[in-house]
Amino acid sequence: MRYIAAFDSASIDVTTANADAIKNLLAESTTMGTKTIFNIEQEKALISYILQASNINYGISLMELRKLAYEFARKVGASYPDPWNDNQNLSLRTPEQVSQSRAKRFNKENVDAFFANLSSVLGKTPLEPHRIWNMDETGCPTVPTRPVKTIARKGQKQVGSSTSAGKGTNVSLALAVSASGQSIPPFFLFPRVNMKEIFMTHASHGAVGVANGSGYMNSDVFPQFMRHFIKHTGANADSATMLLLDNHGSHLSIEAIDLALDHGITLLSFPPKCTHKMQPLDVAVFAPFKGMMTVKHDA
Known part of the structure; x- marks a missing residue:
């Protein structure tokens, strides 16, 4: 009777109504089960996003999905529990170990898919070399991790080297370079809670x-890098730009993707890195892009 009353109050004829409209009304009317945060359309949009992320080698783990749901709920203005604001997540429960699609090996299928995407982007929007950028991150330890060779007396069996007593820390460095050889100023990420000018x-x-405690790129810091990138490249909606980057989960930040869309930036992911001996790739695959970038693949 409650459902019938809900249909009557919404002036919905069940014999002719759209199935999605009925599902939405039922979802809003029911009080059984766990309270839902998103409606049917929002759930479909979230599912579509997750599947698309998997297709471009950005597989999302369970914990990343929780954070993504929180960001999405804030963006669409959905009503969610107050603890989400404190945790910036769905819950504090420890996620089970799950396999991630980005653990797929670097293989011919993934490489073919990447170059198909690249060809599609360049076919729709021809880009000059100075509008094609490659971004990557690297760790810079504050103390040497590998001793360098030094000159010593011939025949001496042991050669000592004075090193820092401290263990040192790792500072992340993000850089972007264009196909024409231009570069933007470096973006440092320090393993500190608070940023200090002396750094x-x-x-x-x-x-x-910037500082974020861990010293590694995450979805909270990546939008700051995107603003840094936009500032120094002059990317805007009237001048298309392509940014090539690896398939790190931090690059899926909704805020960062919105920045890219607003400034005419196409984000294109490289295939996952290989962890086993790779078969030689067909040179013909790379031929159409000769001169635009240098391709290097190691076993």
């Missing part, structure tokens, strides 16, 4: 430094 002493002009 950037003698840094190159235009360099930016």
